[in-house]
Amino acid sequence: MAFALRKRGPSTFERASDGSMTLIEHVRELRNRLFRASLAIVGGLIVGFWLADPVFMLLKRPYCRLPGTTDVFGQCQDLLALAPTTGFVLKLKLALWLGLIIGGPVWLYQLWGFIAPGLHRHERKWAYLFVSIAAPLFAAGAALAYVVVDKGLEFLMSSGVGGLSNQFEVTAYIGFITNMILLFGVAFEFPLILLMLNFAGIASARRLLSWWRAVIFVCFAFAAVATPDPGPFGMTLLALSLTLLYFVAVGIAFVNDKRRGRGKEVYAGLDDDEVSPLEYDREPVEAGQRIDVGAPVGVPEPIARPAPIERRYDDMT
Structure with missing residues (x-):
């Protein structure tokens, strides 16, 4: 039993490269790539929301090394929050930054996939x-x-005013x-x-x-x-x-x-206002040979009027 192999057509990249895609197809491709990039960023945002607390503790370390930021038990003091929503909003910001970094390979690939066919x-x-x-x-x-x-x-902190x-x-x-x-x-x-x-x-x-x-x-x-x-x-x-x-x-x-x-050209070592090292040729230019006047062109013969269609025959008819 013979199986017919289905011939694969040109890929999306090849069609975008040779210019055979229509404007609507380019818009649809852009929509699909933006959707995939958004999914990658949202997925990275979810993972970043889980990693926000360890990243916050990493960013807090320089503050904890300052003098006067630890209590009597050697524990680092908490940073000051001025509003009830400060902690949640800050966690969302950190999660967004982490989401952009985690999803970076995906949305960068989608961006490159849309731009690369034009290069x-x-x-x-x-x-x-x-x-x-x-x-x-x-x-x-x-x-x-x-x-x-x-x-x-x-x-x-050491160079500022005291008492703070x-x-x-x-x-x-x-x-x-x-x-x-x-x-x-x-x-x-x-x-x-x-x-x-x-x-x-x-x-x-x-x-x-x-x-x-x-x-x-x-x-x-x-x-x-x-x-x-x-x-x-x-x-x-x-x-x-x-x-x-x-x-x-x-x-x-x-x-x-x-x-x-580069730099090995004839004029590579010359400045814009420097004279070129070409030798000056003082030999006079001799006069060329005399050109004879050509004969006048005759009047062309009139073109014969074509025969009627019913009188036109060739070697096959």
């Missing part, structure tokens, strides 16, 4: 590389922010820490912008290196303005980290330029 093969390859680098950089920035909060709170209690309001304290983590994580993506400029051929490694004075100034100015921590510890550490990441990105750009052979 070329080499563009998708570089997108994979940059995404794989962006996640560790964000995690490194978040870890550094946690260290900054741990060390910076002690400086802030170290009992913080819980919403302001958690907001301070999450803002620091988000700021440091996003700031650590700065070298990826430079690498994109270099890999796209917009700026060479030498040009990126020529910006070092301006980049260092911008790093310190950004750290001074954007950091929620007014102490010098967090500002300086963020600025130095961004400066180090800048030079690492420039080093990678030099390797990429060497691999692609």
Whole structure:
């Protein structure tokens, strides 16, 4: 008994890549992907609601290390809540952050699945590389922010006016820490912008290196303005980290330029206002040979009028 194999048609990715999908089909695909991403975030929210208490205790550790925050039994004091709904709302916020992180692989995959068909093969390859680098950089920035909060709170409390209690309001304290983590994580993506400029051929490694004075100034100015921590510890550490990441990105750009052979062109070592090293040819230009005048074109013969349809025959009729 013979079984007929059913031929599979082109996949959704292939149809979106070759442009055979209609506008309504693109809208339906977007709807389905948004629905799946929402389900992943809701699932992560449920898991994050269960993990909110351990995460809160982790964020509370820098506060517990401050002097004057423990009782006579060595137990850390509770943070201050000013409203009955403060604890529940704060738990929902932490659960939402955790839900976005836990469901990140799913909703990022859905986002990538909708965008990738519009990219070329080499563009998708570089997108994979940059995404794989962006996640560790964000995690490194978040870890550094946690260290900054741990060390910076002690400086802030010891440098302020005396006679104040170290009992913080819980919403302001958690907001301070999450803002620091988000700021440091996003700031650590700065070298990826430079690498994109270099890999796209917009700026060479030498040009990126020529910006070092301006980049260092911008790093310190950004750290001074954007950091929620007014102490010098967090500002300086963020600025130095961004400066180090800048030079690492420039080093990678030099390797990429060497691999692609950039900088070996004839005019690569010349400035915009520098004269090219081409030799000046003083030999006169000789006159060319004389061109004879062509004969006039004759008048074309008139075209014969076509025969009637009933008088047209070929070799088959």
